[in-house]
Amino acid sequence: MAQKIVVDPVTRIEGHLKIEVEVDNNKVVEAKSSGTLFRGIELILKGRDPRDACHIVQRICGVCPIAHGTASMLCLDDAFNVKPPTNGRIVRNLIQGANYLQSHILHFYHLAALDYVKGPETAPFIPRYEGDYRLPKDVNDKAVEHYIQALTVRKKAHEMGAIFGAKMPHVTSFTAGGVTEHVTPEKITQYKNYLQEITAFIDNVYIPDALAVTKAYDDWFTIGTGCKNMLAYGAFKLTDGDDPDGQNQFFKRGIYSKGQYGSFDKKKITEEVKYSWYDDKSTGKYPGEGATVPNPYKKEGYSWLKAPRYDGLPFEVGPLARLWVNKESNVLGLGEKAFSVHGRHFARALETSQIAHAMVEWLNQLVPGQPTYAPFDIPKEGAGVGLHEAPRGALGHWIVVKDYKIDNYQAVVPTTWNGGPRDAKKQLGPIEQALVGAPVKDPENPIELVRIVRAFDPCIACAVHVLEIKGVAKEPKKFII
């Protein structure tokens, strides 16, 4: 008989996620991914000065505020019809780059590694699920040392970002039309020094550790396959001016679906809410025309996440999707094995190094003393879209301006794509699909479930946590690390 396992909350992720599965004969046969945190920030934005959007949205999250700020700036650039000068474009890339390095190192060492590395019998290494920890002792001991070292590296990545962001993690230099922080030779040198040190850690510590883990646990290249549909909006603009197809970016825009690469059309993005705690009237809409109308009493609802779809299908987003869409996963020699728990870890590690090396080139393109932002007027009426890549994947912001105020603001975030629930056609979200079919050797220690979920690096970001007894899980809680 099938046995139900509820992991609530899944810890060592960002935000509040519940995973509920049914296991039959040590195999997951049914899976539900449920975001138990309500993100009300879209509603907070209504009626405000549009210029404030790129600052307010950074409060969505403490891990990816730069991505929200950047998506919002792109959205405002579009609505105000303004283009940043070269320095502004590059400084935005450098602030976002610093956040990527910090975020990926955080994910590998402080969130995911403890699924594979056995630390000393003390916090933060216990409590933990028991399981098949199998790293050779010397590799394991080194990884524990690196866990501590990575804390300092992350601090330095924040300091590096603050050189142009003015502060981190929620920067104040963001504006429509560019950034307000000026470029000086001193700032470039300072940034370069930080970058050299962080890049050395990535290449000499993070990459070898990621390789050692994936080698020792190589069966995880076949577990957690997911939906195999990959979507990336692209990020890190390499040219000034218009780029409607998103091809002049370090990570290009594109999709891969049903085994084929395809071109991208933003109008094919919709958000479904059939199984989400939102009013059904807003279901299936393009986000530019979408709405966020909470309804915690909805009977079929099981998540605060909506279910984004592209052309009616669920899509995975994140480092693996970025590399796959940019046709780089085959370079790893993984082929189809890339669609796996370790394919995701591997892709994340690889792109961290790629970005760090590209950042030096961008830094060298800055011209001290040149402008960093362009002037703009707020239109009485207007609309804008900002398509970007947060560390965790495709991030879109949509704004509608009326009477110089924000009339509607919608954000569709990476974890909504990856961690969202079923849609009206009962198509499971990517994390749910990755869970179905997975082995669970010991239901008391379902380490396989959290390994799968954490490989996606989910974030059920910060907003009001609705503790409403009628709307949120009544199951007994099972606290785990």
Ligand code: NFE
């Ligand atoms: Ni709160 Fe985020 C990233 C965004 S994930 S961490 O990266 O956008 O949904």
Ligand code: MG
């Ligand atoms: Mg939203």
